[in-house]
Amino acid sequence: MTALRRVTPQLLTLAALVALVTLFFPDFLRIEVVNGRFVGTIMDILKRGAPIGLLAVGMTLVIATRGIDLSVGTTMAITGAVAAWSITQGYGLGGALVLALLAGVAAGLWNGMLVAIFGIQPIVATLILMTSGRGIAQLVTEGRILTFSHEGMAFFGSGDLLGIPSPALLWLLTAAGVALLMRRSALGMLIEAVGVNRAASALAGVNATVLLIAVYVASGLCAALAGIVATADIRGADANNSGLWLELDAILAVVIGGNSLMGGRFSIAASLLGALIIQTIDTGILLAGFPSEYNLVIKAGLVLVILVLQSPNLSHHWYALRRAARTRRETAMDRAKETGR
Amino acid sequence: MLLTIRSLTKTFPGTKALDGVDFDLAAGEVHALLGENGAGKSTLIKCLTGAYERDEGLITLEGETISPRSTSEAQELGIGTVYQEVNLLPNLTVAQNLTFGNEPLRFGMVDRRAQLRQAEAMLEGYRLDIDVSRDLSAYSVAIRQIIAIARAVALSGKVLILDEPTASLDAREVETLFAVVRGLRDKGLGIVFVSHFLDQVFDLTDRVTVLRNGQKVITERTADLDRVQLIEHMLGRALKDDVVGHAKAHQAGREWPELLKFEGFGRRGHIAPFDLSVGEGEVLGLAGLLGSGRTESAELMFGLAAAHSGAARDAKGTLDLSSPRKAIAAGFGFAPEERKEDGIIADLSVRENIALAMQARRGWMRPIPRAEQQRLAEDYIEKLDIRTSGPEQPIGDLSGGNQQKVVLARWLAMNPRFLILDEPTRGIDVGAHAEILRLIRQVTAEGMSILVISSELDELIAVADRVIVVRDRRHVAELTGSEITTDTIVHAIAAPDRDTTEVLA
Numbered sequence: 088m089t090a091l092r093r094v095t096p097q098l099l100t101l102a103a104l105v106a107l108v109t110l111f112f113p114d115f116l117r118i119e120v121v122n123g124r125f126v127g128t129i130m131d132i133l134k135r136g137a138p139i140g141l142l143a144v145g146m147t148l149v150i151a152t153r154g155i156d157l158s159v160g161t162t163m164a165i166t167g168a169v170a171a172w173s174i175t176q177g178y179g180l181g182g183a184l185v186l187a188l189l190a191g192v193a194a195g196l197w198n199g200m201l202v203a204i205f206g207i208q209p210i211v212a213t214l215i216l217m218t219s220g221r222g223i224a225q226l227v228t229e230g231r232i233l234t235f236s237h238e239g240m241a242f243f244g245s246g247d248l249l250g251i252p253s254p255a256l257l258w259l260l261t262a263a264g265v266a267l268l269m270r271r272s273a274l275g276m277l278i279e280a281v282g283v284n285r286a287a288s289a290l291a292g293v294n295a296t297v298l299l300i301a302v303y304v305a306s307g308l309c310a311a312l313a314g315i316v317a318t319a320d321i322r323g324a325d326a327n328n329s330g331l332w333l334e335l336d337a338i339l340a341v342v343i344g345g346n347s348l349m350g351g352r353f354s355i356a357a358s359l360l361g362a363l364i365i366q367t368i369d370t371g372i373l374l375a376g377f378p379s380e381y382n383l384v385i386k387a388g389l390v391l392v393i394l395v396l397q398s399p400n401l402s403h404h405w406y407a408l409r410r411a412a413r414t415r416r417e418t419a420m421d422r423a424k425e426t427g428r
Numbered sequence: 429m430l431l432t433i434r435s436l437t438k439t440f441p442g443t444k445a446l447d448g449v450d451f452d453l454a455a456g457e458v459h460a461l462l463g464e465n466g467a468g469k470s471t472l473i474k475c476l477t478g479a480y481e482r483d484e485g486l487i488t489l490e491g492e493t494i495s496p497r498s499t500s501e502a503q504e505l506g507i508g509t510v511y512q513e514v515n516l517l518p519n520l521t522v523a524q525n526l527t528f529g530n531e532p533l534r535f536g537m538v539d540r541r542a543q544l545r546q547a548e549a550m551l552e553g554y555r556l557d558i559d560v561s562r563d564l565s566a567y568s569v570a571i572r573q574i575i576a577i578a579r580a581v582a583l584s585g586k587v588l589i590l591d592e593p594t595a596s597l598d599a600r601e602v603e604t605l606f607a608v609v610r611g612l613r614d615k616g617l618g619i620v621f622v623s624h625f626l627d628q629v630f631d632l633t634d635r636v637t638v639l640r641n642g643q644k645v646i647t648e649r650t651a652d653l654d655r656v657q658l659i660e661h662m663l664g665r666a667l668k669d670d671v672v673g674h675a676k677a678h679q680a681g682r683e684w685p686e687l688l689k690f691e692g693f694g695r696r697g698h699i700a701p702f703d704l705s706v707g708e709g710e711v712l713g714l715a716g717l718l719g720s721g722r723t724e725s726a727e728l729m730f731g732l733a734a735a736h737s738g739a740a741r742d743a744k745g746t747l748d749l750s751s752p753r754k755a756i757a758a759g760f761g762f763a764p765e766e767r768k769e770d771g772i773i774a775d776l777s778v779r780e781n782i783a784l785a786m787q788a789r790r791g792w793m794r795p796i797p798r799a800e801q802q803r804l805a806e807d808y809i810e811k812l813d814i815r816t817s818g819p820e821q822p823i824g825d826l827s828g829g830n831q832q833k834v835v836l837a838r839w840l841a842m843n844p845r846f847l848i849l850d851e852p853t854r855g856i857d858v859g860a861h862a863e864i865l866r867l868i869r870q871v872t873a874e875g876m877s878i879l880v881i882s883s884e885l886d887e888l889i890a891v892a893d894r895v896i897v898v899r900d901r902r903h904v905a906e907l908t909g910s911e912i913t914t915d916t917i918v919h920a921i922a923a924p925d926r927d928t929t930e931v932l933a
Contacts, residue, residue: 273787273795276780283775290732290770291838292756292788351775 090356097344097360100393104364108371115374124250128370136366137254138163138313138330140359142337143344144262145306147358148269150341152282152302153350154202154209159310159337161220162194163330166314168227171235171324180239188311194220195307199300217334224326234323244320254316258359261312265305266355275353278302282350340365343393364393430455430618431476431507431587436485438471443817445471447642448485453587453618458609460629460650461622463639464662464857466815466827469622472639473589476620477509478502489586508580512592516576518565523547525564526579550582551575554608570601574608581612588612589620594628606632624857626655640664663859684710684893687877688747688846690729692738698724701737702903704896706846706877711868713892714881715917721901722881723765726848729879730762731755756789761844763835765851765881767828771835774824778816779805781823782837789842808837813863829860836864840871847871850881865891885914897921 109115118127142159149156166187173183194216201212227233246253269275280288281295289295310330317329342348343364344357368389372382395401431453438446446468453459463469474480476487478496487494489505496502499509516525523543524531527550532542547560554574564572573593580588590609594602609632613619621633629636630650638645638661645661684707694701699721706712714722727733729740731749740747747758755762764770773781783801790796796804805819812833816826823834832852839847849868853861868891872878882888888895895912897905897920905920 271795273790273792276776276784276787276795277792280773280776280780280784283773284769286770287764287773288784288788290730290752290762290764291785292753293784294753294788 090354093345093354094357094360096397097357097364100343100396101360101364101367104367104371104389108367108374111371111375115371120250124247124252128374130252130255132363132366132370133255133259134252135370136362137258137316138333139336139340139365140258140362141261141309141313141316142306142333143340143358143362144258144265144355145302145309146334146337146341147344147346147353147355148265148278148302149209149306150338150346150348151278151350151353152299153285153348154299154302155213155338155348156198156303156306157210157213157334158194158198158216158220159306159313160330160332160334161217161224162191162307162310163314163317163333164224164324164326165194165220165227166190166311167318167329168224168233168324168326170240170315170318171233172227174235174237174240175233180237183240184315187315188308191307191309191311191314192304193307194310195304196300198307199303202303203296203299221326224324224329228324228326230326232323232325236322240319241322242319243315244318244322254320257312257316261309262355262359269355274298279351279353282353336365337362339390343390343397345397365390429453430490432486432488433472433476434486434488436472436475436487437483438475438480439483441817444642446475446482449639449642449644450647451637451644452647453620455586455618456613456616457634458613458619458621458632460633460636461620461639462629462636462658462662464829464859466641466830467639467662467857468642469639470591471642473509473591473620473622476502476507476587476589503580503583506584506586507589508584508587509589509591510573510576510580510593516564516572516579518563518572520564521561522558522564522567522575523560525575526550526560526582528579550578553611554578568601570597570604573597573605577608577612581617585617587618587620589622591622592624593621594623594625602628624855626658626858629658630655638662659858662857684708686743688740688742690738690740693728693735693740694738695724695728695733695736698733698901699728699898700902704903706879707893708845708877709872709875710877711872711891711893712877712879713888713895713912714879714898715885715888715895716898716921720898720921721903722898723850724901725898725903726762726850726879726881729755730760730848732762753788756785756842756844759845761785761839761842761847763832763839763847763849763852765854767831767835767854772823772831775822777820778809778814778823778826778834779819781834782808782841785838785842804841808834808841812837812867829856832856832864833860836867840867844876846877846879848879848881851883852880853882853884853887861887885917888912888917889914 105115115128118125118129120126146156146159169190170183170187173186178186198213198216201207201215202209243253243257248256269278277288277293277298280293281298285295313333314330318324340361341358343361344354344359346353346358368386372385377385429452433449433451435448435450436446437444437448449468449472451472461469461472471480475482478498478501481497482495489507494505496505496507517528520528526547527543531538532546533539534542544560551560556571556574558567558571564575577588577590593605597605609619621629623629633650635647636650636653636658637647638658640662645664686705687708688706690702690704692701692703702725714725716722724733728735729749731751731754734750740749748754749758749760752762768774773784779801782805783796787796802819808814809816809819814826814833814837815830823831826834836852852864865887868878868880880888880891889912892912893908895907895917896903897907897917899921907916907920
């Protein structure tokens with residue numbers, strides 16, 4: 088019940104957005120079954136939202152430790168490149184997946200060590216990989232767009248299972264798995280404790296260093312999954328554009344999900360709703376048929392409105408305003424009574 | 429009356445912080461505001477200074493009803509406040525601090541010379557001989573405190589609220605500060621003085637108001653009260669003799685079975701190698717001046733800093749104390765001095781704060797079931813009388829004494845064999861203070877060994893079976909039994925090196 092209350096603002100926002108888009112594009116909510124697959128704009132959003140959704144899962148954990156991971160976009164490019172390269176080298180699907188995930192783990196270990204062991208501020212530490220990562224990805228692809236044709240790999244981008252697009256399934260399952268792991272084990276509480284006060288947690292015996300490295304590794308793994316999806320979708324690795332600026336969308340998703348950048352309490356479900364909100368905006372703007380040069384401005388405007396509406400200061404002001412109005416009304420009524428007498 | 433408060437009420441979710449409190453302040457008096465942590469002192473002050481908006485009640489200043497809605501509005505009305513942690517900016521000069529917010533301008537730029545003159549004028553009459561063009565950080569906390577007062581008086585000039593102003597001052601500095609306060613009183617200011625130090629209350633104040641659980645208990649002339657009465661009013665119950673300031677009944681020649689032994693344990697630049705044996709169920713006291721190496725000793729024992737020499741062993745063999753986790757595994761616990769920075773996890777609930785160390789020991793894969801955490805929290809809330817609206821309240825919302833009790837509960841739940849408490853009663857009120865001392869006695873009677881680090885000698889005398897005196901980063905003396913008196917401890921702390929042997933003899 089409290090979990091539901093936690094995500095109410097995000098649910099309301101999503102509902103309002105859906106209503107808004109439906110106004111411009113009445114077919115938005117329609118889902119049809121074509122050749123045993125669900126087809127419709129909603130399914131499209133679930134599928135297109137996979138990279139942001141996956142990144143948001145890892146990003147939520149990193150942000151809960153009062154960190155940030157700016158490198159996830161480029162990690163997508165690296166892991167996508169590794170996956171495509173492995174396929175073209177004939178390592179097969181299993182080999183490609185394992186190598187791509189290992190690349191994600193390596194990226195996470197790098198970030199985690201810089202943050203947890205060398206004490207570099209997360210924003211700076213992950214900036215290093217953010218800037219160098221595309222270079223690494225280009226080294227892997229040798230500066231070309233590395234294409235492949237492999238049905239098994241392509242399944243992760245355009246396949247479907249039980250009628251549901253596989254990317255959608257992948258991010259929903261990942262998110263559910265991680266959320267369950269956090270709340271069924273003690274990881275969630277320990278991560279929150281480290282995020283709020285690392286020194287005090289360490290004094291209480293929490294292995295803060297290992298936990299910090301672990302969340303960056305988790306973020307790297309999520310980025311690897313996102314990279315696999317992106318690469319499989321276009322059946323090729325584009326080192327320059329894969330995951331470009333997606334780290335910012337992922338951070339935005341976490342923030343729209345009401346998670347504090349100051350660390351501590353987190354909700355993966357809320358971050359996912361945040362990711363869905365962003366993807367709905369992206370898709371909605373395209374559907375509504377605005378000229379494409381307006382897209383980013385409209386998106387920024389909508390995000391601004393959402394964040395202002397969620398601001399705790401606003402609700403405080405709103406409460407104060409209402410109270411002031413009530414007091415004014417009451418004094419007016421009292422005066423009216425007195426003069427009436 | 430300069431300031432009158434009538435039936436002031438302020439409610440927070442789950443608690444009534446102030447419940448119909450009356451309070452008067454005359455011009456030219458120092459009025460002490462006393463109460464345990466959580467009694468409502470801070471809330472009352474925050475309502476006065478505009479940090480909180482009151483729910484009900486009336487505040488009048490010189491006959492006018494006021495409802496300040498911000499600190500600056502309160503200042504303009506004439507109510508100035510000086511807090512324990514001085515709210516000035518150490519990286520600015522004294523003059524910049526004094527004129528902050530209304531700097532003298534010339535052609536739209538700050539007029540530095542006028543600023544210095546204005547600052548000097550503001551400090552006139554405070555008997556300070558300081559250079560106002562130097563950075564504030566060049567001066568001691570006591571001088572900063574006086575500068576903060578000068579600023580508050582210049583800005584406000586009717587009511588001055590001093591919230592724990594002496595907490596970090598030494599005795600001489602306190603006297604200097606009091607001279608300033610008395611001077612201001614004689615000039616006709618009304619001064620509200622909040623402090624945990626009862627001696628200072630009797631020394632300085634004209635009247636006393638005691639709050640308890642958000643209600644006013646009494647307002648009396650200070651001269652008409654004695655210490656015991658005052659404490660009883662604060663606690664709301666009669667004092668038992670054994671609670672405060674009485675020496676522990678030391679059984680001569682009592683021996684404790686040895687639990688641990690530190691041999692030649694030391695770290696260069698932190699603490700010289702020391703030998704220390706810890707008896708089972710024994711309370712060790714660590715006395716010494718701030719910075720003498722007390723905390724450093726504790727940090728070494730708990731693995732926060734690695735020892736360069738020596739070893740610790742118990743009956744089974746050498747102990748690995750290379751990190752806090754290892755120390756905890758060896759059955760150690762440590763409640764640090766800086767509660768806010770190193771103790772509490774402010775945003776997490778009381779329940780989670782209590783369960784944290786235990787959870788860390790069990791590892792993330794074996795979560796403590798929610799029901800068990802709940803039981804644990806409720807258990808300790810009752811046992812230690814933690815004032816909270818419930819296990820789910822964030823610990824950051826509790827008062828200092830109650831936060832300390834939660835940190836203690838965290839360690840008691842672990843049932844360590846050796847628990848180190850660094851300044852366990854710092855900044856907490858007399859009631860919680862007594863309870864914590866009682867708790868120390870209780871758990872040691874059950875066999876836990878405790879090391880208490882404290883600046884308050886009374887406290888060490890009251891609980892410790894053996895007192896180790898630390899000076900200049902060396903353990904210089906060890907006192908047992910009837911040797912443990914204020915005199916001997918002070919002597920050992922103050923003695924020059926060659927006298928140490930005499931104290932030991």
